[in-house]
Structure formats: structure tokens, C-alpha cells
Amino acid sequence: MKSPGKVLLAGVATLATVGALAGCSAGGSGNGSGDSKVHIVVAPVLPGATADALSALADRVKEFEKANPDIDVKPIEYQWTASTFAAELAGGTLPDVFNVPFTDSKTLANNGQLADITKYFDETATAKKWNEKVLDVAKSDDGKVYGIPWGPYAMSLSYNRDIFTQAGLDPDKPPTTLDEIQADAKTISEKVPGVAGYMQMTQDATGGWNLATLTQSLGGRLETVGGDGKVTVTADNDQTKAGLEWLKKMRWDDNSMGSNFLFAWSSINEAFAAGKIAMYMSGSDVIGSLMQANGFDQNKYGVTTYPLASDPNAGILSGGNVDVVNVKSSPEQIAAAVKWIDFYRTQPTVDKDAAIKNAQTLQAGNQAVNAPTLPVFDQATWEQNQEWIKPYANIPAANLKPFTDGIFSQNIVPEPPKHTQDLYKALDAVVQAVLTDQNADIDALLKGVNDQVQALIDADS
Numbered sequence: 001m002k003s004p005g006k007v008l009l010a011g012v013a014t015l016a017t018v019g020a021l022a023g024c025s026a027g028g029s030g031n032g033s034g035d036s037k038v039h040i041v042v043a044p045v046l047p048g049a050t051a052d053a054l055s056a057l058a059d060r061v062k063e064f065e066k067a068n069p070d071i072d073v074k075p076i077e078y079q080w081t082a083s084t085f086a087a088e089l090a091g092g093t094l095p096d097v098f099n100v101p102f103t104d105s106k107t108l109a110n111n112g113q114l115a116d117i118t119k120y121f122d123e124t125a126t127a128k129k130w131n132e133k134v135l136d137v138a139k140s141d142d143g144k145v146y147g148i149p150w151g152p153y154a155m156s157l158s159y160n161r162d163i164f165t166q167a168g169l170d171p172d173k174p175p176t177t178l179d180e181i182q183a184d185a186k187t188i189s190e191k192v193p194g195v196a197g198y199m200q201m202t203q204d205a206t207g208g209w210n211l212a213t214l215t216q217s218l219g220g221r222l223e224t225v226g227g228d229g230k231v232t233v234t235a236d237n238d239q240t241k242a243g244l245e246w247l248k249k250m251r252w253d254d255n256s257m258g259s260n261f262l263f264a265w266s267s268i269n270e271a272f273a274a275g276k277i278a279m280y281m282s283g284s285d286v287i288g289s290l291m292q293a294n295g296f297d298q299n300k301y302g303v304t305t306y307p308l309a310s311d312p313n314a315g316i317l318s319g320g321n322v323d324v325v326n327v328k329s330s331p332e333q334i335a336a337a338v339k340w341i342d343f344y345r346t347q348p349t350v351d352k353d354a355a356i357k358n359a360q361t362l363q364a365g366n367q368a369v370n371a372p373t374l375p376v377f378d379q380a381t382w383e384q385n386q387e388w389i390k391p392y393a394n395i396p397a398a399n400l401k402p403f404t405d406g407i408f409s410q411n412i413v414p415e416p417p418k419h420t421q422d423l424y425k426a427l428d429a430v431v432q433a434v435l436t437d438q439n440a441d442i443d444a445l446l447k448g449v450n451d452q453v454q455a456l457i458d459a460d461s
Helices: 051-067 082-091 102-110 132-138 161-166 178-191 206-217 238-253 265-273 287-294 331-350 352-364 379-392 397-409 420-436 442-460
Strands: 038-045 071-077 097-101 147-160 223-225 231-233 279-283 301-305 316-325 412-414
Touching: 038 051, 038 331, 051 071, 051 331, 071 331, 097 102, 097 331, 102 132, 102 147, 102 316, 102 412, 132 147, 132 316, 132 412, 147 161, 147 331, 161 178, 161 301, 178 238, 178 279, 206 238, 206 279, 206 316, 206 420, 231 442, 238 420, 238 442, 265 279, 265 287, 287 301, 301 397, 316 331, 331 352, 331 379, 352 379, 379 397, 420 442
Parallel strands: 038 071, 038 097, 316 412
Antiparallel strands: 097 316, 147 279, 147 301, 147 316, 223 231
């Protein structure tokens, strides 16, 4: 799932409809147009984008076309879905540039369903600056580049520094292992009455989202993809069981998880901001919503990387987007498409004026200026960006240090690829059962999830 903090409100204005693509989409763009320009159709916004978003997009298109007078850009509203993709590809109705989630980009690349953009990507000014762990989601298994990632987040451990201090813990030294989380949570619950030392989400598919993070941090996977592309649900893997047993110990042996076990994204944020929870798992950018929606004092905020096991398969769950190019686009269109993606998605991150303008806008709206995210570029480039926005930063950099120091060394693992939300919803009930029934049969519950979600996946084929 996308980090809920990134959901945008929809409006009513439109630029174009998907139906307008017929006859002018990839494979046809630029053909018979009567001029020498390269014509590309791009889809940088979802259907129902706000009027302000569309106006800003129109301005960016004008800037791009002024800098690239040989390229004509037609922006449309479009949302990629796995269920309609094959038909749209076969029918020639896909735009030249569209967006897919982290969960699907590598599979589509390996299947030959996206354009290989390696040659043109290597010509961009930032090609050598990428955080390779992020770029990998857009690469095929043979190392070719099939897209450009943007807007990624990493799951992390948020904590209340004031509560740590009240419990006699050092807020500058947050836990680095699951055992340390358990020990700190027990200490907090004992020394700060009424506060849950640690909690995870359990409702509205967030329970499964958090459990997927826990599973992958231990080296497990909730789904596996075979050499033939077949997806198998493996919710009853050893790591998921170990994660649930860990939660069970904190809940029933340590009594360090409080008394409310029904939390979704908004409600757990509210409880954390109210000082009722000391530590919880969420996207690394959640401080922005805590400030805006919950009035949380950012000076109390601490965040660190979520602990990873020593297993070589262990990685932090991440989500995000990848701008990709239609495999049916012409070489000229592919080159133009990469120029557009680089201009629209990438350059604002590495352009000083754009970074400062964005920071000023966030500061004026009392929004998080330097919220920790999963950096798309290498550490040196990220540090330069932080220097540019430092005068406007409104979260103490020292509070974010445990996360910003550790994120570059963490392996990145996308979410389970098929029926992700159905899987997460099914796992909600498992997490709730473990936290409310001391005798919950973990094996049977996970086997039930396997059967339920596998049936959905099998029905697709």
C-alpha cells in the first residue's frame, strides 16, 4: 500500500481522458502529425486530480517544451491497473509515459512489457547519483533500467523522545533489534503508567501492511514468484510466525502493548500524538501528518530505521512509484519520454532553487520541511539537498539522525505483488487474534490466509 500520508485529495478538473488516447498514444504519437516534433503522451496525474495540481502540471509542460522545442507533450489523467494493462498494451491505448507501483515494476520489466530505457537513462545528469537500492526496483534481473522511481517511503520505527526520557531511556539511542524494542517497551510500560511501550496497526489492511514489514525485516516473504511467473501465497512462513510470536510475548508476557488493540493508520497516529503509545511502526514520512492532522510537537519526535535481522533476505518494506515507458513507443519517443521523466520527477530533487522553493512552501504551511524519506539518490546528493533546505527545516535534525544514518545501508524489499490489499486485510484478523486471544492458533490462521488469497490469485488466471 502507499504510505497513507501520501494520498492526495481529488478534484474535478481534467486535462484529457484515457479514451482520448486512441489514435495518439504510443506507437502512433508523432506519426502523421504534420510536423517534425516528437509527440509523447504522458500521465503524471491520476483521474480526479485537483485544479491546482493540473495548473502546476500545465506550467511544467510549458517549461519543458520551451527547453525542448522539438518535443510535444500531451498530459492526460490515467491510472495504471494490473487487470487492464495487458488489454491496453495490446490495443495500443497506453500513454508513452505512465506510472506503476514498486510492487509491479520489476515483474513487468522481466516480462518484456516495458521499454528498456537504459541508454537514455545513462545520459541523464543524475544517472550516477542514484541510491542503487532504490533504483533496483526499476531494473530487470539482467541489470537493465526500465523506469525511474519517485516518491518512495521506507517503513521505520517512530518513537516519543519525551516518553523515553521519562522511562530512563536514552532518546538518542533507540532500539536496533527486535529484542531491544521488546526490552524498551517493557521498561516504558512499567515506568510510565498508561503508556503502551509498543504497538502495531491492526485494522483497514494496515495490520497486514505492518505484518508484511515485520516478516520482510526477518527475511521472510508473504508471497513468492516462481520462474513461470506464478505467485504463491506463503503467509505461513517461519518469519511471519516468528514475528507474531514476538508480538504475542510483548502482549501476554510483558503486558507492554496497552489495552487497545484496534488501530488503523489515523487512529494510531492520534494515540501516538496524545502520548498513549511510545513506539510504533509506520512510514518514515509520518511526521508530516502527525504535525498537520494531530498537532504533534515535532521536538518530541524520534525516528529510526526498523531493525533488520542478519538473514541475507532481510529488507525493509518500501513502497513508491516508478515512471515507465510504453514498450511500443518509438526510439525517438523513448528518448523524449526519459527526458520528460527526468525533468518532471528527478530534477526538482537536485535543483537548488526548486528545493528551496519547495521548503519555503512547506514551512509557510507549517508542514514538515525535512521529514525523513527513503532517499532516491546517494548520500552525498541527499546531504547537499539537506544543506539547501536547512534554513527552513522545522524538525530537529538530531532527532532524525538514527534513521538518516541507517537508511542507506538497508536493503529495500517491495510489498507482496498480487492482491496486496486483500492479503493485508486477511492478515488484519490474524494480528488481532494474536493480540486478543492468548490461545490463538497461529498456524491455522495463516493457513487460512494462504487458502483465501491464493484462490483470488488463481482466479485471475
